[in-house]
Amino acid sequence: xxxxxxxxxxxxxxxxxxxxxxxxxxxxxxxxxxxxxxxxxxxxxxxxxxxxxxxxxxxxxxxxxxxxxxxxxxxxxxxxxxxxxxxxxxxxxxxxxxxxxxxxxxxxxxxxxxxxxxxxxxxxxxxxxxxxxxxxxxxxxxxxxxxxxxxxxxxxxxxxxxxxxxxxxxxxxxxxxxxxxxxxxxxxxxxxxxxxxxxxxxxxxxxxxxxxxxxxxxxxxxxxxxxxxxxxxxxxxxxxxxxxxxxxxxxxxxxxxxxxxxxxxxxxxxxxxxxxxxxxxxxxxxxxxxxxxxxxxxxxxxxxxxxxxxxxxxxxxxxxxxxxxxxxxxxxxxxxxxxxxxxxxxxxxxxxxxxxxxxxxxxxxxxxxxxxxxxxxxxxxxxxxxxxxxxxxxxxxxxxxxxxxxxxxxxxxxxxxxxxxxxxxxxx
Ligand SMILES: *Cc1c(COP(=O)(O)O)cnc(C)c1O
Numbered sequence: 064x065x066x067x068x069x070x071x072x073x074x075x076x077x078x079x080x081x082x083x084x085x086x087x088x089x090x091x092x093x094x095x096x097x098x099x100x101x102x103x104x105x106x107x108x109x110x111x112x113x114x115x116x117x118x119x120x121x122x123x124x125x126x127x128x129x130x131x132x133x134x135x136x137x138x139x140x141x142x143x144x145x146x147x148x149x150x151x152x153x154x155x156x157x158x159x160x161x162x163x164x165x166x167x168x169x170x171x172x173x174x175x176x177x178x179x180x181x182x183x184x185x186x187x188x189x190x191x192x193x194x195x196x197x198x199x200x201x202x203x204x205x206x207x208x209x210x211x212x213x214x215x216x217x218x219x220x221x222x223x224x225x226x227x228x229x230x231x232x233x234x235x236x237x238x239x240x241x242x243x244x245x246x247x248x249x250x251x252x253x254x255x256x257x258x259x260x261x262x263x264x265x266x267x268x269x270x271x272x273x274x275x276x277x278x279x280x281x282x283x284x285x286x287x288x289x290x291x292x293x294x295x296x297x298x299x300x301x302x303x304x305x306x307x308x309x310x311x312x313x314x315x316x317x318x319x320x321x322x323x324x325x326x327x328x329x330x331x332x333x334x335x336x337x338x339x340x341x342x343x344x345x346x347x348x349x350x351x352x353x354x355x356x357x358x359x360x361x362x363x364x365x366x367x368x369x370x371x372x373x374x375x376x377x378x379x380x381x382x383x384x385x386x387x388x389x390x391x392x393x394x395x396x397x398x399x400x401x402x403x404x405x406x407x408x409x410x411x412x413x414x415x416x417x418x419x420x421x422x423x424x425x426x427x428x429x430x431x432x433x434x435x436x437x438x439x440x441x442x443x444x445x446x447x448x449x450x451x452x453x454x455x456x457x458x459x460x461x462x463x464x465x466x467x468x469x470x471x472x473x474x475x476x477x478x479x480x481x482x483x484x485x486x487x488x489x490x491x
Contacts, residue, residue: 067111068099086220092459093443098450103130105469108455116455117474117481119464123457124272124304125329127388127417128378129469135333135374142370148362156364159373163331163339166312166376169300169321173341174350175364179303179328180208182338183266185350185358186324187212189340190264190297192349192356198258200265200296202245204274204431204461207266207301207326216242218273218431222461244430245271246280255290264324265291266299269314272463273304274434275420276413284320291323297346303328303338304463307379309416317415330379333371384468388417391466391475395419398479406486408441417466421445421456434461441489448485454478 075082083089083097090097099111106129108118118130128135142155160173176182187210191197199212206219214221214229215237221229228237241258243250245267255262269284271277291298300322302313307330310317315325324342331337341347349356378384396412399421403410409425422428423438423445442460449456454477457464466475 065096065098065110065112065114069096071099071111072096087223087457087459087462090458092223092439092461093446095447095450097458098455105129105131106467106471106474114453116450116453117470117478118455119466119478120455120457121465121467122334123329123462124308124418124465125332125334127308127330127465127467128333128375129467132375132378132469134378135371138333138370138374139335139367142366145366147367148365150361153364153366153369155366155369155373159331159364159369159376162373162376163327163341166307167315167325167341169315169323169343170325170341171344172347173339174347174358175369176338176340176358176360177336177362177365178208178338179301179326180210180338181360182303182326182328182340183207183213183299183301184210186299186326186340186342187264187266188358189342189346189349189356190299190324193297193346194263194295196261196263198239198241198261198263200241200243200254200258200262202267202271203242204245204277204434205266205268205271205301206273207268208303211236212240213266215240216431218271218461220459222274222431222435223459244432245277246283246429248283248286251283251286251290255294260294262291262294262296264297264299266301268301268304269318269320270305270309270415270418272418273461274431275422275428275437275461276415276418276463277428277430277434278413278415279318280429284318288320288322297323297342299324299326301326304418305415306330307376308418308465310385311379330375331372332368333375335365335368335371337365337368337372378468385416387468388466391470391472392417392419394472395466395475395478398475399482402479402483403486405483406490408486408489418463419466420460420463422460444489445485448488449481452481452484454481
């Protein structure tokens with residue numbers, strides 16, 4: 064059934080570490096062998112053996128408009144015809160920067176980079192330069208890319224593989240990263256007392272996506288905003304996943320916050336590699352050549368990626384986009400809960416708009432520790448049962464799933480039917 068995928072994987076493991084270019088793709092969290100994809104269209108993927116899947120990975124978030132949306136493909140092709148990279152500025156970069164600044168009032172100046180990892184890494188550098196402090200605060204199970212300072216108690220693939228903090232990260236650097244649980248007000252307050260005026264930055268996924276989807280509880284982000292403001296700590300909202308996802312203006316629009324800095328990625332590249340970091344003019348004007356904080360990139364602001372991003376944002380601005388995503392998300396959540404109940408499968412669904420995680424946990428999941436208590440083995444079985452029924456969920460209990468505007472109500476109903484069968488299969 065997946066013979067070609069199997070053969071490719073056998074070749075790949077001899078050529079690439081673990082056979083992949085990014086860890087979670089290897090299916091280690093769910094068992095079985097990874098699927099090699101041949102093409103995508105709308106909400107569907109086709110693998111190299113010709114099997115079709117309804118996709119809820121959506122390239123891990125960027126493809127909010129679905130695969131190969133014609134207007135986005137055309138925008139990329141038009142840009143490519145004019146040249147793929149100049150190593151000089153283009154008009155489209157100015158347009159994308161303008162749109163980001165318009166949609167995120169907390170961003171007065173923005174710098175484009177090539178990935179979310181570069182965005183968070185650079186934002187930390189700016190925060191450290193601004194404050195003259197070295198320590199940073201992050202939250203357990205949040206993933207901010209793979210820069211050294213941030214690979215401490217990280218989510219995503221690190222959580223999926225159950226890895227300890229990564230070897231290769233100098234201890235001296237890791238010691239500068241303070242980590243505490245998300246949604247834990249008491250520990251948050253104690254931490255700011257203990258490290259009074261020593262924290263350069265607090266970086267947070269305002270809606271966690273990388274331990275699975277975990278929404279912020281009432282008051283948590285408010286207290287974080289207050290404490291960081293009081294102590295001159297730069298508050299960085301890592302909206303690489305939530306930006307243009309949980310609302311056009313990200314979590315900061317949805318929950319009405321004004322962070323000091325914001326990192327973006329995923330959706331702003333429309334499926335091509337892009338990241339961005341931004342904030343107030345005074346913070347960002349430290350960055351070279353306006354200021355002394357160095358950060359550069361040969362392909363930064365790449366014309367193809369910027370064209371894909373600009374077209375994606377333009378289409379997202381059409382009226383009703385986020386209402387539609389919310390309606391599809393609500394229907395899928397209700398259908399999955401009902402199907403699980405009918406099969407007596409204890410699950411919890413965490414969802415914010417079109418991002419969600421189905422946890423095999425009877426209790427609500429409010430932090431990383433709770434996510435780790437979910438039954439990842441059952442999730443793996445459920446994942447494989449769904450895959451065999453033509454539905455591709457993220458291959459890990461610790462990842463968020465995504466709905467796109469290309470998903471239809473009929474797709475959602477098909478997914479619910481497949482899930483109902485998968486839950487019954489688990490009970491057998
Ligand atoms: C995906 C992600 C990153 C890393 O982005 P890359 O483009 O994979 O480097 C950082 N932060 C968050 C919140 C993410 O979801």
